[in-house]
Amino acid sequence: MTNKIKVEHLDFYYGNFQALKDINMDIHQNKITALIGPSGCGKSTFIKTMNRMFDLIDGTKATGSISFDGTELLDKNLDVVQLRKRIGMVFQKPNPFPKSIEENVLYGVKRHGDVPKSEWDELVKTSLKKASLWTEVEHKLNQSAFSLSGGQQQRLCIARALATKPEVLLMDEPTSALDPIATAKIEELLEELKKEYTVIIVTHSMQQAARISDYTGFFLNGELIEFGLTKTVFSNPTDKRTEDYITGRFG
Amino acid sequence: MGKTSKRRRLAQRLFLNKFFEYLFLAAILLSISVLLILVGDVLRKGLGSLDWSFITSMPSSRPERAGILPALLGTLWVIGLTALISIPVGVGTAIYLEEYANKRSWFFRIMNINIGNLAGVPSIVYGILGLTVFVQLLKIGPTILAGALTLSLLILPVIIVSSVEAIKAVPSSVKEGSYALGVSRWRTITGVILPMALPGILTGSILALSRAMGEAAPLIMVGAVGFVTFLPDGILDRYTLLPMLIYNWTSRPQDAFAQIAAAGIIVMMILLLITNITAILLRRKTQNRVE
Numbered sequence: 001m002t003n004k005i006k007v008e009h010l011d012f013y014y015g016n017f018q019a020l021k022d023i024n025m026d027i028h029q030n031k032i033t034a035l036i037g038p039s040g041c042g043k044s045t046f047i048k049t050m051n052r053m054f055d056l057i058d059g060t061k062a063t064g065s066i067s068f069d070g071t072e073l074l075d076k077n078l079d080v081v082q083l084r085k086r087i088g089m090v091f092q093k094p095n096p097f098p099k100s101i102e103e104n105v106l107y108g109v110k111r112h113g114d115v116p117k118s119e120w121d122e123l124v125k126t127s128l129k130k131a132s133l134w135t136e137v138e139h140k141l142n143q144s145a146f147s148l149s150g151g152q153q154q155r156l157c158i159a160r161a162l163a164t165k166p167e168v169l170l171m172d173e174p175t176s177a178l179d180p181i182a183t184a185k186i187e188e189l190l191e192e193l194k195k196e197y198t199v200i201i202v203t204h205s206m207q208q209a210a211r212i213s214d215y216t217g218f219f220l221n222g223e224l225i226e227f228g229l230t231k232t233v234f235s236n237p238t239d240k241r242t243e244d245y246i247t248g249r250f251g
Numbered sequence: 252m253g254k255t256s257k258r259r260r261l262a263q264r265l266f267l268n269k270f271f272e273y274l275f276l277a278a279i280l281l282s283i284s285v286l287l288i289l290v291g292d293v294l295r296k297g298l299g300s301l302d303w304s305f306i307t308s309m310p311s312s313r314p315e316r317a318g319i320l321p322a323l324l325g326t327l328w329v330i331g332l333t334a335l336i337s338i339p340v341g342v343g344t345a346i347y348l349e350e351y352a353n354k355r356s357w358f359f360r361i362m363n364i365n366i367g368n369l370a371g372v373p374s375i376v377y378g379i380l381g382l383t384v385f386v387q388l389l390k391i392g393p394t395i396l397a398g399a400l401t402l403s404l405l406i407l408p409v410i411i412v413s414s415v416e417a418i419k420a421v422p423s424s425v426k427e428g429s430y431a432l433g434v435s436r437w438r439t440i441t442g443v444i445l446p447m448a449l450p451g452i453l454t455g456s457i458l459a460l461s462r463a464m465g466e467a468a469p470l471i472m473v474g475a476v477g478f479v480t481f482l483p484d485g486i487l488d489r490y491t492l493l494p495m496l497i498y499n500w501t502s503r504p505q506d507a508f509a510q511i512a513a514a515g516i517i518v519m520m521i522l523l524l525i526t527n528i529t530a531i532l533l534r535r536k537t538q539n540r541v542e
Contacts, residue, residue, distance in 0.1 A: 051431060053427065053430065053431060056427070056430060058353055058354060058355055059355065080433070081433045081434075081435055082433065083433070084430070084431055084432060084433030085432075085433040088431070088432070089431040091424060091427065091428065091431075093424060095422070095424040095425055095427070095428040096428075097425060097428065097429070097442075097443050098425075098443070098446070098447055107429070107432060107434070107442065108432035108433060108434060111432075111434045111435075111438040111442060112433065112434075157428070160428075160432065161431070161432065164432055164433060
C-alpha cells in the first residue's frame with residue numbers, strides 16, 4: 001500500500017486562533033479517506049491545507065509538513081498552480097461558472113494552455129463520462145451550466161476538476177446541498193473514481209463515511225482524535241470520544 | 252380586553268397603514284411633478300427653435316441663426332476622452348482594491364475612506380485642481396485634454412466605488428472554484444470575476460459619465476470657453492461644451508436667447524437619455540450572457 005500524502009505535525013492558525021493541532025495522517029493511494037466530526041472541528045480547514053486554498057485568506061499560517069509524493073506542500077516557494085492541477089477540489093455547494101457546460105469543463109485547461117485545441121472535444125467527453133454526467137448533457141453542451149439541477153451541477157464541478165487530470169480529489173461535504181437521490185449518484189460515482197484517483201472527503205454524515213470510505217479520521221476541536229480503517233473506527237473505536245460521537249451522544 | 256377595543260385597535264392600524272401609503276405616494280408624486288413641470292417648461296420654450304440647422308450651425312450673436320455644433324462636438328470629444336481615461340483607471344483601481352490589496356493594511360483602509368470622501372468633494376474644487384495641475388503645472392493649457400483629465404478626476408471615485416461593489420457581488424464560491432483549478436489570479440479576474448461584474452461596472456461608469464456631461468463649473472476653471480465659432484479637431488484644441496453654451500445664452504438679456512437655451516437643454520436631455528438607455532441595454536445584454 002502506498003502513501004499518497006503524508007501529514008506530519010501539522011498546525012494551522014487563523015490569526016491567533018489555532019484551528020489544527022499537531023495532525024499526523026497518512027492518505028493512501030486509490031482509497032477514499034473520510035473526515036468526520038462536529039462543525040468547526042477543523043476537518044474542512046484540514047483539506048484546504050492540502051491544495052493551499054488558505055493562501056487566499058489573509059492572516060493564515062500552517063506549520064509542520066505535508067508531503068505529496070515527496071513534494072513538500074507547505075513550501076513557500078511551491079508553485080500552487082501546479083499543485084492545484086494535481087490536487088483537485090469539489091466544494092460544499094455546487095459552484096459552476098456562469099458559462100456553458102462545455103466551457104465549465106474546459107475552464108481550467110483553456111487557462112493553463114497545456115492541452116491542444118484538437119483534444120478539447122475528447123476531453124469534455126471523457127471528463128463528463130467519468131463524472132457520469134455525459135448521457136444527461138451530451139446534446140446540450142452549449143447550454144448554461146445553471147440550467148442543470150443541483151446534483152447535475154455538482155457532477156459538472158467534479159468533471160471540471162477531473163479535466164485538469166488531477167491525482168487527488170478533495171471533496172468538502174459535496175452532497176450536503178443535495179437531495180438523497182442526487183447524493184446516492186455521487187456516492188456511486190466515488191466508488192468508480194477511487195480506481196483512478198485518491199479521494200479525501202469531508203462529510204457531516206457518519207452514515208456516508210461508513211458507506212463509502214476505506215479510512216476514516218475523526219476530528220474534534222482541531223485535533224485528530226482517531227484515524228484508521230473505517231471498519232475499525234466504526235465498530236471498535238479506541239477513543240471514548242469517537243465512540244460517543246459515532247453513537248450519536250453528541251455532535 | 253373587550254372585543255370592541257380590539258376592533259378599534261385593528262381599525263386604527265388599518266387606518267395608519269393607508270395613511271402612510273398615501274403619504275409616501277404623495278412624496279413620489281411631488282418629485283415627479285416637479286420634474287414634469289421642468290421638462291414641460293423647457294419643451295414649451297425650446298421646441299420652436301429646435302431644428303436640424305440649430306444642431307449643425309455655429310453660435311452667432313443673432314439668436315435666429317445661432318446653433319450648437321461646436322458645443323455638441325466639444326461635449327462628445329471631452330466625454331469620449333473622459334471615458335477612455337476614467338474607466339480603465341477606475342476599474343483597475345477597483346480590481347486592485349478588491350483582489351490584490353491586503354484588506355487589513357492601513358493603506359487599504361486609508362484608500363477606502365478617501366475614495367468615499369472624494370466622491371463628495373464639490374466639482375469646483377476639482378476645477379481648481381485641474382487648473383493648477385493640468386493647465387499650469389503640466390502645461391497642457393486650456394484644452395480638451397485638460398478638461399477631460401479634470402472630469403476624469405471628478406468621476407473616478409464614483410466609477411471606483413460602483414466597480415468595487417460589482418466585483419464584491421461576485422460570489423466567493425465562484426472565485427474559489429477558479430483558484431482551486433489552479434487558475435492564476437489574473438486569469439481568474441479575466442475568466443470569471445470581470446465577466447460577472449461587467450453589468451455593474453458598465454452601469455456605474457455610464458451613469459458617472461452622464462453626470463460629467465452636465466458639469467460646467469470645473470470646466471470654467473480649466474478654460475472651456477462660452478462662445479467659440481470653430482470646431483475642435485484634436486485633443487489639444489480649445490473647446491466649448493453644451494452646458495457652457497447654455498449658460499452663456501441664459502445670461503443674455505434677449506428673450507430669443509432664452510428660447511435657444513431651452514432648445515440646447517433639450518439636446519442635452521436627449522443625449523443623457525441616450526447614454527442612460529445604452530447603460531440599461533448593455534446591462535441587459537451582459538446579464539443575459541451571464542445567466
